[in-house]
Amino acid sequence: MIEPKMIGLVTTLGGIDLAGxxxxxxxxxxxxxxxxxxDEVDDRGAVRFVFTFRPADDAFDGLTGLRAIFSAGAGTDxxxxxxxxxxxxxVFRVEDADQALQMAGYAAFHVHWHHRNMARYVVQQQRGEWSRVVKGLSPTYRLVGVLGFGHMGRAIARGLMALGYPVAGYSRRPPExxxxxxxxxxxDGLDAFLARADMLVNVLPLTENTRGLIDAGFLGRLPAGAALIHMGRGGQVDEAALIAALDSGHLSGASLDVFEIEPLPPDDPVWRHPKILVTPHVASxxxxxFVVRAIRQRMRQIAGQDAPAG
Incomplete structure (x- = not known):
C-alpha cells in the first residue's frame, strides 16, 4: 500500500508551471x-519523489527520504x-505507448517530407508552378537508419516499416x-550503419559520448543525398557542419526539432535555410x-519493495 498522501516535490519546466x-x-x-x-515543503525529509526536468543545482538538498526521481520529459540528461x-x-524517464506513437508519427512525416520532395512543392505552390518528380517515389528506394534503438527507436522503426521503408537500427548493444x-x-558498426542510411533519424539521448556527435566527419559518412531528421537532444548536431553539408549538396535536407539553446534564437541561421525544416521541440x-499514471504505478512498485516481509 502507498502511505497516505505520499509527498512529491515539483519544479518548473522552462517557465511552465508544472505544479499548476x-x-x-x-x-x-x-x-x-x-x-x-x-516553498510548500516544510520537512524536506518527508519528500518521497521529485517530478522535474531541469532541476536547480541544489534541488535535491535535504531530501533524505527520496525514493524516486521522475523526468517531466523523455530526456534525463x-x-x-x-x-x-x-x-x-x-531516475525514471517518461516512456509510454502514446509518446512513442507521437515520435513514430513525427519521424514518418519528416521521412516522407524529404523522400517525396515536399519542400520543393511548397515553393512551387507559391509560384503557381506545376512540375513533378516522378521517379524514386516508392519507399523501397530509401533505407531509413534509426540512430538509438530504445523504446522510441523501436516504435519509429515499426511505423516506418509499416509504410514500406526498409529500416536499419544502431545501438551500443544488440537490442533485446x-x-x-x-x-x-x-x-563498432556505426560506420557501416551510416553508409546505408539514406534517411537518418536520430533519437539518441544526450551523453558525453553523443554531445557533438553529428559533426562534419559524421555527416560525411552518410550517402550522398541523405537527409537528417534530428529528434534526439540539443547539443548533438554541429549546425555549421550541417549547413555546410547541405550547401555542398552532400545532404539533401534536414529536419531539426531539438536545439542546444531553446527557444531557438531568431537570428539562428537554420531558421532561414531553404533545406531545413525547423519545429519547436514538438516531436512528442x-x-x-499517462505521465501521472506511470508515476503512480512506479511508486506503488517502490512502496511494495520497501514494505517489510510478513
Missing part, C-alpha cells in the same frame, strides 16, 4: 500522491548532471529482443494523464 498544470491530474489519477512546490542528485535514487525486419548494427509532448 499537473496538480488536477494527480488529484484525478493518483490521489495518494500530493504534489508540492519547494539535466537531471543526471544535477550536482545535488543522490546517486542511489533511481531484436526487432523483426530491422537490420541491426551495434558497437507527454499527455499528463
Amino acid at each position: 498544470h499537473y496538480r488536477p491530474v494527480f488529484a484525478q489519477h493518483a490521489p495518494e500522491l500530493e504534489l508540492r512546490t519547494p 539535466a537531471i543526471m548532471a544535477c550536482p545535488s542528485r543522490p546517486a542511489h535514487v533511481p 529482443p531484436p526487432e523483426p525486419g530491422v537490420e541491426h548494427f551495434q558497437g 509532448i507527454p499527455e499528463p494523464a
Whole structure:
C-alpha cells in the first residue's frame, strides 16, 4: 500500500508551471500522491519523489527520504548532471505507448517530407508552378537508419516499416529482443550503419559520448543525398557542419526539432535555410494523464519493495 498522501516535490519546466498544470491530474489519477512546490515543503525529509526536468543545482538538498526521481520529459540528461542528485535514487524517464506513437508519427512525416520532395512543392505552390518528380517515389528506394534503438527507436522503426521503408537500427548493444525486419548494427558498426542510411533519424539521448556527435566527419559518412531528421537532444548536431553539408549538396535536407539553446534564437541561421525544416521541440509532448499514471504505478512498485516481509 502507498502511505497516505505520499509527498512529491515539483519544479518548473522552462517557465511552465508544472505544479499548476499537473496538480488536477494527480488529484484525478493518483490521489495518494500530493504534489508540492519547494516553498510548500516544510520537512524536506518527508519528500518521497521529485517530478522535474531541469532541476536547480541544489534541488535535491535535504531530501533524505527520496525514493524516486521522475523526468517531466523523455530526456534525463539535466537531471543526471544535477550536482545535488543522490546517486542511489533511481531516475525514471517518461516512456509510454502514446509518446512513442507521437515520435513514430513525427519521424514518418519528416521521412516522407524529404523522400517525396515536399519542400520543393511548397515553393512551387507559391509560384503557381506545376512540375513533378516522378521517379524514386516508392519507399523501397530509401533505407531509413534509426540512430538509438530504445523504446522510441523501436516504435519509429515499426511505423516506418509499416509504410514500406526498409529500416536499419544502431545501438551500443544488440537490442533485446531484436526487432523483426530491422537490420541491426551495434558497437563498432556505426560506420557501416551510416553508409546505408539514406534517411537518418536520430533519437539518441544526450551523453558525453553523443554531445557533438553529428559533426562534419559524421555527416560525411552518410550517402550522398541523405537527409537528417534530428529528434534526439540539443547539443548533438554541429549546425555549421550541417549547413555546410547541405550547401555542398552532400545532404539533401534536414529536419531539426531539438536545439542546444531553446527557444531557438531568431537570428539562428537554420531558421532561414531553404533545406531545413525547423519545429519547436514538438516531436512528442507527454499527455499528463499517462505521465501521472506511470508515476503512480512506479511508486506503488517502490512502496511494495520497501514494505517489510510478513
